[in-house]
Amino acid sequence: AQSVAQPEDQVNVAEGNPLTVKCTYSVSGNPYLFWYVQYPNRGLQFLLKYITGDNLVKGSYGFEAEFNKSQTSFHLKKPSALVSDSALYFCAVRGGYNKLIFGAGTRLAVHP
Amino acid sequence: SAVISQKPSRDICQRGTSLTIQCQVDSQVTMMFWYRQQPGQSLTLIATANQGSEATYESGFVIDKFPISRPNLTFSTLTVSNLSPEDSSIYLCSVETSYEQYFGPGTRLTVT
Numbered sequence: 544a545q546s547v548a549q550p551e552d553q554v555n556v557a558e559g560n561p562l563t564v565k566c567t568y569s570v571s572g573n574p575y576l577f578w579y580v581q582y583p584n585r586g587l588q589f590l591l592k593y594i595t596g597d598n599l600v601k602g603s604y605g606f607e608a609e610f611n612k613s614q615t616s617f618h619l620k621k622p623s624a625l626v627s628d629s630a631l632y633f634c635a636v637r638g639g640y641n642k643l644i645f646g647a648g649t650r651l652a653v654h655p
Numbered sequence: 656s657a658v659i660s661q662k663p664s665r666d667i668c669q670r671g672t673s674l675t676i677q678c679q680v681d682s683q684v685t686m687m688f689w690y691r692q693q694p695g696q697s698l699t700l701i702a703t704a705n706q707g708s709e710a711t712y713e714s715g716f717v718i719d720k721f722p723i724s725r726p727n728l729t730f731s732t733l734t735v736s737n738l739s740p741e742d743s744s745i746y747l748c749s750v751e752t753s754y755e756q757y758f759g760p761g762t763r764l765t766v767t
Contacts, residue, residue, distance in 0.1 A: 589757060633697065
């Protein structure tokens with residue numbers, strides 16, 4: 544069965560420092576992987592996706608993610624965190640019939 | 656991309672009543688999805704709605720409780736019936752274009 548794990552409930556980072564939000568997945572076949580961000584009282588916003596090709600995927604707001612097939616990981620990264628990046632981040636994998644299977648979410652807190 | 660609107664944005668309903676949530680997309684799409692996000696939790700798919708056919712429900716969700724309509728390629732409704740406090744959640748609709756799922760702003764339901 545397809546699944547996604549986000550091992551950290553919360554990640555704390557100082558503004559200006561690099562950030563990483565971890566995600567590992569379990570799928571049969573080639574994975575389609577996604578990152579979404581949810582700001583308070585707002586819907587989910589698409590950040591980036593990996594379908595095929597380059598293992599390093601660039602997305603919105605300066606975020607990028609690295610697909611690692613051998614480690615079955617798709618970690619979200621940003622070289623320099625902003626306080627405004629503080630939000631809830633979800634990793635997702637595409638399952639059968641195009642449905643998305645979401646991880647539990649990781650709350651990112653960026654401190655000034 | 657797709658722009659999705661939902662009505663209402665929030666509601667407070669009494670136990671035993673029903674709430675119908677509307678989802679409107681700015682372009683024609685084949686598949687629409689309805690998700691539930693319980694307080695402090697991740698997203699769970701309720702059902703997939705294709706125009707012209709019955710919705711497909713995920714395990715744990717039934718049509719009597721969550722009837723869905725999909726009258727055309729830009730609109731869908733989700734009804735949450737016979738409300739109980741456990742139904743208090745955010746309900747989100749989404750659509751997929753080019754392997755990316757876009758989400759509406761959500762409907763925050765509180766059942767008293």
